Amino acid sequence: MTSHSGLLDSVDLVVVGAGIVGLAHAYAAVERGLSVAVVERDERAVGASVRNFGHGCVTGQDGLALDYALAARHSWLRLATEAGFWLREAGTVVVARAEDEYRVLAEFAGLRDGQVQLLDAAGVRERVSTGPDVVGGALLPLDLRVDPREAVHAVARYLAERGVRFYFSTSAALIEPGEVVTSRGRVRAAHVVLAVGHDVDRFFPTLAEDHGLRRCALHMLRVADPHGREVSSAVLTGLSMLRYGGFAVCPSLTEVRDRITRESPRLLELGLNLMFTQLPGGDLTIGDTHSYARTHAPYQAEDLDECVLAEIAQLLGVPTLTVRERWRGIYASAPEPFLVAAPAPGVRVASVTTGIGMTTAFGFAPAVLDDLLG
Known part of the structure; x- marks a missing residue:
């Protein structure tokens, strides 16, 4: 075993974490001609970067997140071609199952010139098989889809081909x-980016406390598609509107929240974002509930999965769904949408703290490097 004191590598930038945020920083650095090493404790990315919907939810963002998402969209399109992974420019269908939800979409379309196409009920059903309660919807054509089980690993391979040195199964013990300092030796670098998502507190606990960092746990499932048809777009619902900042300025959103509070308060208690995407093989990724804590209990409550399954079955207009897999995702959560901090000279902590890492990372990373290298 290599001692901690041995020199493992020397580069311009070392990135700790090979999830999508870490890879985005490595990609941005390589584009600037820097030499890069990536240190990852596992033998491949197994965290939030692969436990998600693979949904680039561009249009649903607002403010800085929207700016990052639009920039990231260009990188995803380029990387899909150069790294050779599956990507669909099929947008997102937002299904409205109540008149107040459709009013939100109409208001949203008025605010986002050309980014939202309203659909009637027939237009929704042309794209998605749903139950009978659909009143209309909208298409968000800028949104993207990738297969998260493939894309992150493909990006890592592509970066390795471009000269990024990856040290997998290697733990970072000390950042100075x-x-x-890693479990295999020291990596010297003029600049360091810590991109470990919710594990910032493992390295800088006071910094994490000062920024209000917590862990958001999600319940998600993979189910067989009961209709056996291709669903090219991601699919969101009225509950999704309550979770994405882009909809927050729509006056009718208050009506949606008040109605759901009266009719189904449990769904709001669980933080349910009722949505799904289809994997390339046809199965659906469905979810997801949200709970917040600095440290979560290890027990996965069955009633959360039952709630997700029942609500998706109702959305699809079927009595039951066949479950293939279940898992719990965990991502960083904080009051600010993007955590950037400088705990030491030449060191940046970078974390996406709203569960939109796949959507924004390739726009976020260049801004972090502008600050770090500048």
Whole structure:
């Protein structure tokens, strides 16, 4: 075993974490001609970057997140071609199952010139098999889909081909100005980016506390498609409107929240974002509930999965669904949407803290490097 004191590598930038945020920083650095090493404790990315919907939810963002998402969209399109992974430019269908939800979409379309196409009920059903309660919807054509089980690993391979040195199964033990001490030895670097998502507190606990960092746990499932048809778009619902910042300025959103509070308060208690995407093989990724804590209990409550299954079955107009897999995702959560901090000279902590890492990372990372390198 290599001692901690041995020199493992020397580069311009070392990135700790090979999830999508870490890879985005490595990609942005390579584009600037820097030499890069990536240190990852597991033998491949297994966290939030692969436990998600693979949904680039561009249009649903607002403010800085929208700016990052639009920039990231260009990188995803380029990377899909150069790294050779599956990507669909099929947008997102937002299904409205109540008149107040459709009013939100109409208001949203008025605010986003050309980014929202309203659909009647027939237009929704042309794209998605749903139950009888659909009143209309909208298409968000800028949104993207990738297969998260493939895309993150494909990006890592592509970066390795471009000269990024990956040290998998290697834990970062200490981060200091000018170097990272790992379980395999020291990596010297003029600049360091810590991109470990919700695990910032493992390295800088006071910093994490000061920024209000918590862990958001999600219940998600993979189910057989009961209709056996291709669903090219991601699919969102009225509950999704309550979770994405882009809809927050729509006056009718208050009506949606008040109605759901009266009719189904349990769904709001669970933080349910009722949505699904289709994997390339045809199965659906469905979810997802949200709960917040600095440290979560290890027990996965069955009633949360039952709630997700029942609500998706109702959305699809079927009595039951066949479950293939279940899992719990965990991502960083904080009051600010993007955590950027400088705990030491030449070191940046970078974390997407709203569950939109796949959507924004490739726009977020260049901004972090502008600050770090500038």
